[in-house]
Amino acid sequence: xxxxxxxxxxxxxxxxxxxxxxxxxxxxxxxxxxxxxxxxxxxxxxxxxxxxxxxxxxxxxxxxxxxxxxxxxxxxxxxxxxxxxxxxxxxxxxxxxxxxxxxxxxxxxxxxxxxxxxxxxxxxxxxxxxxxxxxxxxxxxxxxxxxxxxxxxxxxxxxxxxx
Amino acid sequence: xxxxxxxxxxxxxxxxxxxxxxxxxxxxxxxxxxxxxxxxxxxxxxxxxxxxxxxxxxxxxxxxxxxxxxxxxxxxxxxxxxxxxxxxxxxxxxxxxxxxxxxxxxxxxxxxxxxxxxxxxxxxxxxxxxxxxxxxxxxxxxxxxxxxxxxxxxxxxxxxxxxxxxxxxxxxxxxxxxxxxxxxxxxxxxxxxxxxxxxxxxxxxxxxxxxxxxxxxxxxxxxxxxxxxxxxxxxxxxxxxxxxxxxxxxxxxxxxxxxxxxxxxxxxxxxxxxxxxxxxxxxxxxxxxxxxxxxxxxxxxxxxxxxxxxxxxxxxxxxxxxxxxxxxxxxxxxxxxxxxx
Amino acid sequence: xxxxxxxxxxxxxxxxxxxxxxxxxxxxxxxxxxxxxxxxxxxxxxxxxxxxxxxxxxxxxxxxxxxxxxxxxxxxxxxxxxxxxxxxxxxxxxxxxxxxxxxxxxxxxxxxxxxxxxxxxxxxxxxxxxxxxxxxxxxxxxxxxxxxxxxxxxxxxxxxxxxxxxxxxxxxxxxxxxxxxxxxxxxxxxxxxxxxxxxxxxxxxxxxxxxxxxxxxxxxxxxxxxxxxxxxxxxxxxxxxxxxxxxxxxxxxxxxxxxxxxxxxxxxxxxxxxxxxxxxxxxxxxxxxxxxxxxxxxxxxxxxxxxxxxxxxxxxxxxxxxxxxxxxxxxxxxxxxxxxxxxxxxxxxxxxxxxxxxxxxxxxxxxxxxxxxxxxxxxxxxxxxxxxxxxxxxxxxxxxxxxxxxxxxxxxxxxxxxxxxxxxxxxxxxxxxxxxxxxxxxxxx
Numbered sequence: 001x002x003x004x005x006x007x008x009x010x011x012x013x014x015x016x017x018x019x020x021x022x023x024x025x026x027x028x029x030x031x032x033x034x035x036x037x038x039x040x041x042x043x044x045x046x047x048x049x050x051x052x053x054x055x056x057x058x059x060x061x062x063x064x065x066x067x068x069x070x071x072x073x074x075x076x077x078x079x080x081x082x083x084x085x086x087x088x089x090x091x092x093x094x095x096x097x098x099x100x101x102x103x104x105x106x107x108x109x110x111x112x113x114x115x116x117x118x119x120x121x122x123x124x125x126x127x128x129x130x131x132x133x134x135x136x137x138x139x140x141x142x143x144x145x146x147x148x149x150x151x152x153x154x155x156x157x158x159x160x161x162x163x
Numbered sequence: 164x165x166x167x168x169x170x171x172x173x174x175x176x177x178x179x180x181x182x183x184x185x186x187x188x189x190x191x192x193x194x195x196x197x198x199x200x201x202x203x204x205x206x207x208x209x210x211x212x213x214x215x216x217x218x219x220x221x222x223x224x225x226x227x228x229x230x231x232x233x234x235x236x237x238x239x240x241x242x243x244x245x246x247x248x249x250x251x252x253x254x255x256x257x258x259x260x261x262x263x264x265x266x267x268x269x270x271x272x273x274x275x276x277x278x279x280x281x282x283x284x285x286x287x288x289x290x291x292x293x294x295x296x297x298x299x300x301x302x303x304x305x306x307x308x309x310x311x312x313x314x315x316x317x318x319x320x321x322x323x324x325x326x327x328x329x330x331x332x333x334x335x336x337x338x339x340x341x342x343x344x345x346x347x348x349x350x351x352x353x354x355x356x357x358x359x360x361x362x363x364x365x366x367x368x369x370x371x372x373x374x375x376x377x378x379x380x381x382x383x384x385x386x387x388x389x390x391x392x393x394x395x396x397x398x399x400x401x402x403x404x405x406x407x408x409x410x411x412x413x414x415x416x417x418x419x420x421x422x423x424x425x426x427x428x429x430x431x432x433x434x435x436x437x438x439x440x441x442x443x444x445x446x447x448x449x450x451x452x453x454x455x456x457x458x459x460x461x462x463x464x465x466x467x468x469x470x471x472x473x474x475x476x477x478x479x480x481x482x483x484x485x486x487x488x489x490x491x492x493x494x495x496x497x498x499x500x501x502x503x504x
Numbered sequence: 505x506x507x508x509x510x511x512x513x514x515x516x517x518x519x520x521x522x523x524x525x526x527x528x529x530x531x532x533x534x535x536x537x538x539x540x541x542x543x544x545x546x547x548x549x550x551x552x553x554x555x556x557x558x559x560x561x562x563x564x565x566x567x568x569x570x571x572x573x574x575x576x577x578x579x580x581x582x583x584x585x586x587x588x589x590x591x592x593x594x595x596x597x598x599x600x601x602x603x604x605x606x607x608x609x610x611x612x613x614x615x616x617x618x619x620x621x622x623x624x625x626x627x628x629x630x631x632x633x634x635x636x637x638x639x640x641x642x643x644x645x646x647x648x649x650x651x652x653x654x655x656x657x658x659x660x661x662x663x664x665x666x667x668x669x670x671x672x673x674x675x676x677x678x679x680x681x682x683x684x685x686x687x688x689x690x691x692x693x694x695x696x697x698x699x700x701x702x703x704x705x706x707x708x709x710x711x712x713x714x715x716x717x718x719x720x721x722x723x724x725x726x727x728x729x730x731x732x733x734x735x736x737x738x739x740x741x742x743x744x745x746x747x748x749x750x751x752x753x754x755x756x757x758x759x760x761x762x763x764x765x766x767x768x769x770x771x772x773x774x775x776x777x778x779x780x781x782x783x784x785x786x787x788x789x790x791x792x793x794x795x796x797x798x799x800x801x802x803x804x805x806x807x808x809x810x811x812x813x814x815x816x817x818x819x820x821x822x823x824x825x826x827x828x829x830x831x832x833x834x835x836x837x838x839x840x841x842x843x844x845x846x847x848x849x850x851x852x853x854x855x856x857x858x859x860x861x862x863x864x865x866x867x868x869x870x871x872x873x874x875x876x877x878x879x880x881x882x883x884x885x886x887x888x889x890x891x892x893x894x895x896x897x898x899x900x901x902x903x904x905x906x907x908x909x910x911x912x913x914x915x916x917x918x919x920x921x922x923x924x925x926x927x928x929x930x931x932x933x934x935x936x937x938x939x940x941x942x943x944x945x946x947x948x949x
Contacts, residue, residue, distance in 0.1 A: 022880040022881065022882065023643050023644065023646070023880070023882050025881070025882055025883055027881070051767075051770040052770045052771075052773055053773060054773065054883075054885065054892070054894055054911060055773075055894055055896065055909065055911035057896060057907075057909040057911075059898060059907045060907075061906075063900075072881075072896065074883050074894065074896065074911070076885075078770065078784065078786060081791060081792075083883070083885075085881075085883060103770075103771055103773070104771050104772055104920075104923070105771065105772045105773035105916050105919065105920070107919060108599075108915060108916070108919045126596075129600075130599065130600055131599065131600035131603040131948060131949075132600065132603065140605065140608060141607065141608055143611075145608075147608070147609075147612060200683075200684075203684045204683070204684050204686075204687035204688070205687055205688070205691055206687065312566060312568045313568070316568075316590065316930070385681055385682070386681065386753055388681070389931075392681065392931070393575050394575055394576040394678065394679045394680075394681065394934050395576070395930050395931050395934050396930070397574060397575060467682075467683065467684045468682065468684060469681075469682060469751070469753055470677070470680045470681045470682050470751060470753040470754050470757060471680060471681025471682070471753070471757075471931075472753060472756070472757070473756070473757055473929060473931045473932065474590060474929060474931060475929065476756055476757075
């Protein structure tokens with residue numbers, strides 16, 4: 001397992017902001033600028049070979065005022081059987097490059113992170129609402145979004161494909 | 164009263180009787196189908212209306228009649244309304260050429276000759292094929308006029324299916340025609356007189372199987388129910404139909420089932436003849452009805468047992484397997500007939 | 505026997521013979537291939553290209569919206585297809601019609617209260633979802649499940665797999681046009697549901713797993729009935745195979761349709777039976793054992809042609825293996841507790857709550873404050889019937905999670921449908937969609 005971390009730290013050095021190992025889950029944190037680069041490395045490098053993106057999710061940490069949003073990618077390698085979590089911290093409205101070019105399966109994940117948290121993705125082929133209705137307002141998974149109430153709900157065909 | 168007037172009266176009576184027979188038969192065949200389906204699937208089927216649910220179909224008819232008749236706003240209304248009848252009427256017409264008993268011969272009823280067939284004419288087989296061809300227009304028109312993409316695909320499929328199967332069916336039927344030396348249904352049945360091994364199923368085994376398969380396609384039943392494949396096209400050409408218009412399509416489908424069963428029985432299983440000559444004391448119509456019901460059961464059995472073909476597989480089977488086979492069957496039959504006489 | 509996931513690489517599993525007759529060692533160890541000829545990846549790609557039809561550019565396309573009320577979209581899935589005749593040129597899946605905000609709800613519930621929510625994810629195999637969440641929560645809290653609890657969980661999980669696969673078979677076959685077989689499958693699934701009814705009283709949404717174990721011990725008479733059903737089901741599978749596998753029309757409809765190679769599966773995160781049908785012996789029950797899977801002997805079902813037909817074969821094998829696993833669990837069933845005694849994280853038994861003051865305090869604490877989890881984040885993936893299901897939990901301490909994410913297989917399988925069905929016909933799309941086994945509760949969360 002350390003071979004994996006060695007390979008990544010050797011390649012990126014100080015650009016890996018933080019490493020963690022909680023309950024056997026290896027975690028690295030990177031800056032948003034290095035997001036695509038690190039993930040590309042993870043996929044292509046012989047020592048890491050993460051061929052599958054297990055999931056990609058957004059997160060909201062309002063207590064972390066400087067960068068309240070997080071993006072977490074959970075990678076898995078079928079060659080070696082190891083897993084890795086790659087995290088990045090984002091500010092409001094900050095966008096990261098889309099990883100759909102690396103793993104097409106990130107498409108829905110990124111759309112979900114975008115609609116639920118407002119995390120932007122540059123280069124995403126089809127960044128429209130996925131789970132909520134077309135006229136939904138706000139980002140429902142943010143911590144400050146109320147649990148009860150009615151937002152949107154009418155199916156507006158005029159907005160189809162535009163949001 | 165001269166013979167012509169008597170025949171006219173008989174004709175009207177026969178036509179009325181035949182219509183009533185087919186309509187009631189269809190009502191009960193729908194009931195049987197549901198009961199059989201239940202039997203195959205470990206269910207009980209309809210049970211409430213009448214003894215063991217026997218009048219379920221009549222209840223359904225009243226339900227369908229009382230339903231709102233919805234026509235899509237953008238549909239071609241005239242064609243939309245016409246389509247069920249285009250499918251419905253040809254199905255009935257074919258019944259006219261099916262002989263239910265002996266034709267011609269000595270006067271047998273009140274001193275007049277009663278023929279057990281409505282229309283005794285020489286091109287009966289052609290009428291049969293023609294009506295089969297026209298009935299498909301009902302499906303195509305329904306699919307076109309509904310202004311629904313699923314309906315359109317269903318109509319297109321039905322058209323393509325008809326083209327691939329009518330040919331094989333036609334060639335298979337020509338084999339029987341060669342055997343009987345006539346296109347008259349009455350003559351075809353007369354050619355099969357004798358015991359059950361004298362019927363045409365034995366010499367025309369290949370043709371019979373081809374005809375059976377093609378008739379499945381003609382009937383739009385599994386494995387060839389592509390035009391209304393509910394898992395693919397929702398309900399195909401029926402998608403936009405509701406109420407009694409939908410009921411007419413269903414009704415036409417079951418009339419077709421009876422008719423095709425009758426045709427198969429007539430062409431290959433001796434028509435109204437008894438399976439053994441010693442059983443000839445039982446009248447012909449009874450035998451024909453028994454045979455029709457057995458065929459109907461077989462069609463139901465097939466429907467509730469096997470999978471659906473894919474559209475292109477059906478086409479390739481029609482053109483690459485059934486058509487060459489039926490032509491070969493015709494050639495062999497013709498050669499044998501020419502040699503044996 | 506301990507199955508180390510890293511002794512053998514998955515890449516090698518493609519080249520070794522690893523099914524039937526080789527006991528639990530599904531990865532094989534150099535034994536000569538005796539099975540049918542196995543296609544290479546290149547052959548699979550060539551085969552895929554051969555079955556899929558080329559569309560000339562500029563063709564006049566018809567756009568058709570299939571779903572959400574279409575009979576064969578298995579719920580409220582919707583796909584907008586571009587058709588050239590009947591050939592699919594492109595498709596855009598749309599999900600979300602069943603979105604219930606379960607992840608948002610999870611952030612406002614204690615860990616114990618989340619378990620019933622997970623039932624509503626994959627309602628066909630709801631125990632698998634309970635199990636996945638509980639495994640993740642236990643990983644976060646560092647809880648050990650007692651042996652008996654682990655074995656009961658294994659039995660329950662396999663029962664969920666059985667009921668899922670049998671239902672899947674019925675629906676898959678119905679999508680190919682035969683309705684009778686659907687009823688046969690439902691009849692047989694009833695035996696499994698009866699077992700569920702004995703086990704926890706519910707037939708669909710079980711909520712049977714608890715953090716630290718399971719809700720109840722095995723009831724009296726369960727073992728006898730379970731053994732009867734498990735001995736009877738393989739005979740049923742043989743019957744299914746007689747009806748379906750050897751059916752010529754099924755063969756024609758399914759063979760070579762929807763070819764999806766292992767690389768495609770990785771790219772689209774298609775896991776579970778579709779991945780195993782592509783020749784990859786990837787099964788988290790074997791590779792990252794949880795519950796009692798490390799202690800029972802079973803094969804990973806693998807097939808090599810990556811098409812609809814092989815997905816069917818994989819699932820039939822899995823039904824057989826599940827029966828084997830359940831019988832072994834019943835044989836090896838240890839005595840002891842079925843739920844952990846850890847007072848800080850586990851609900852006490854209801855029978856004790858009204859009698860013992862300690863249990864009452866524990867119950868009060870657990871119900872009102874929730875299990876006190878440490879700060880941290882975990883990800884735990886398990887093999888559910890439909891594929892790999894992962895649960896990500898971030899905790900800031902306290903009784904409620906700060907973020908829960910259910911990585912459910914259907915979400916990705918539904919997304920991959922256009923890639924799977926491109927160039928095939930509508931009828932194939934229906935077969936393919938059934939073969940990847942999507943349930944929309946699982947997809948939309």
